[in-house]
Amino acid sequence: MNAESMIRDLEEKGFVEEELPAGTDLRGEILRMKKEKNAVILAHYYQRPEIQDIADFVGDSLGLSRQAAGTDADIILFAGVHFMAETAKILNPSRKVLIPDLRAGCSLESSCPPDKFRDFISRHPGHTVVTYINCSAEVKAMSDIICTSSNAAQVVASIEPGIPVIFAPDHNLGKYVMKKTGRQMFLWNGQCDVHEAFSMDKINALRKIYPSAKFIAHPESEEKLLEQAVFIGSTSALIGFVKKDPSDVFIVATEAGILHQMRKEVTGKKLIAAPAYENNTCACSECSFMKLNTMEKIYTTLKYEIPEIIIPEPIRLRALLPLQRMMQVSEQPGLSVAPASHAAN
Numbered sequence: 177m178n179a180e181s182m183i184r185d186l187e188e189k190g191f192v193e194e195e196l197p198a199g200t201d202l203r204g205e206i207l208r209m210k211k212e213k214n215a216v217i218l219a220h221y222y223q224r225p226e227i228q229d230i231a232d233f234v235g236d237s238l239g240l241s242r243q244a245a246g247t248d249a250d251i252i253l254f255a256g257v258h259f260m261a262e263t264a265k266i267l268n269p270s271r272k273v274l275i276p277d278l279r280a281g282c283s284l285e286s287s288c289p290p291d292k293f294r295d296f297i298s299r300h301p302g303h304t305v306v307t308y309i310n311c312s313a314e315v316k317a318m319s320d321i322i323c324t325s326s327n328a329a330q331v332v333a334s335i336e337p338g339i340p341v342i343f344a345p346d347h348n349l350g351k352y353v354m355k356k357t358g359r360q361m362f363l364w365n366g367q368c369d370v371h372e373a374f375s376m377d378k379i380n381a382l383r384k385i386y387p388s389a390k391f392i393a394h395p396e397s398e399e400k401l402l403e404q405a406v407f408i409g410s411t412s413a414l415i416g417f418v419k420k421d422p423s424d425v426f427i428v429a430t431e432a433g434i435l436h437q438m439r440k441e442v443t444g445k446k447l448i449a450a451p452a453y454e455n456n457t458c459a460c461s462e463c464s465f466m467k468l469n470t471m472e473k474i475y476t477t478l479k480y481e482i483p484e485i486i487i488p489e490p491i492r493l494r495a496l497l498p499l500q501r502m503m504q505v506s507e508q509p510g511l512s513v514a515p516a517s518h519a520a521n
């Protein structure tokens with residue numbers, strides 16, 4: 177494949193497309209190249225099962241960030257969405273960071289365009305800006321501290337009392353954190369299309385079929401759903417709950433890909449993906465962005481070492497600080513965060 181057609185593919189499709197010989201052992205080839213190139217594959221729980229199965233590490237945003245920051249591999253192939261691969265590059269800039277499909281975005285990230293967020297911050301001077309990791313590098317660069325769904329309450333609780341707080345971009349997670357910490361915050365009105373699409377009517381119908389089922393949910397879900405959940409937590413926390421809880425049946429409100437890892441870690445329990453409402457694009461609780469990644473794309477990405485994540489250094493450096501603060505707070509409960517001099521630029 178020549179450089180010209182690869183560039184055209186990247187521009188038009190977001191990935192390099194190559195017709196593979198019939199019978200290509202994709203798994204074997206990917207594992208061979210991974211070893212030869214000293215690459216590591218990091219995969220989110222929402223990835224397709226076959227991708228999770230070839231990954232060196234499968235986890236949530238916090239776990240994946242830690243792995244990305246600590247790896248000494250030459251290449252990080254990030255099987256997730258764009259903001260996750262960007263985060264890996266921000267944390268470990270000397271590694272080549274690859275993503276299988278440049279179009280793998282996130283509705284939360286796109287709900288918070290940097291120019292609009294800059295205006296929002298400038299209209300709320302003196303506020304500490306907390307942003308959920310599901311945002312662009314530019315938005316991270318305008319933030320005081322980042323959080324994930326694993327540590328959002330801990331991050332907000334670490335901010336000195338009395339300091340006003342902006343929380344973006346997920347309003348559902350923001351509302352949940354306000355309830356949990358008792359802290360009032362100015363919320364950006366962004367949402368995850370997958371977690372907003374769960375149908376409480378269909379979930380209730382399932383609960384009638386399985387009266388002993390425990391309903392558990394990710395905090396990106398709507399408030400009315402969270403009020404019904406017996407447990408709310410990040411993807412890792414949901415897996416931990418299902419492992420520990422003695423019940424036999426669980427209805428799980430997060431992206432359906434998580435069930436693959438749950439089933440690997442838990443045997444003999446019935447795990448049901450919470451259904452989405454009828455008019456949702458697929459009513460299947462799957463994230464169309466996460467599912468853009470395929471074994472074929474991982475193969476060509478490793479082979480040609482594109483698409484690569486590139487971040488302008490000034491933005492990377494500004495985005496690094498709030499990520500480092502998050503890591504510190506995650507590791508040292510109680511650490512206080514004063515508002516930084518985040519120029520809204």
Ligand code: SF4
Binds near residue numbers: 281284370463464466
């Ligand atoms: S599941 Fe939601 S938050 Fe996660 S990548 Fe997809 S759109 Fe973004």
